[in-house]
Amino acid sequence: ILAHTIAAIAAVALGAAMFLARKGTFMHCVAGRSWVALMLVVAISSFWIKASGSFSWIHGLSVSVIVLLGLAVWFAITRRIERHRKLMLGIYAGALGVAGMFTLLPYRLLGRLVWGSLGLI
16 A cells, blocks of 8 residues: 555656646656656556455556556657647546545545544544
8 A cells, every 4th residue: 555655646746747847858758657657556556455355446447547558658659649648637637636536535544544644534
């Protein structure tokens, strides 16, 4: 869970920085590859995190992220930049945003830790 959480937090931060940075530069490529690697760690490590010993809908999201990352990289390699941009934005918002929101619900493990440590639950 620790590797998954650290990689997710790093992916949120790096992704936000990439949206603000200039596109198409060498640094964009390096940061992009790093972001893809972080997202793969997040997605793959999720398969070892199971509530009640079974998979949930979130694991389906992890499979989608792995496939969509490959497609987004392919779009960049083949210079279909607009498709690449839209897909990366979708992965960022969907995988990190939506999944992150569900992760922080008060009845989930990380949600209990965060909200409990803040004294809100």
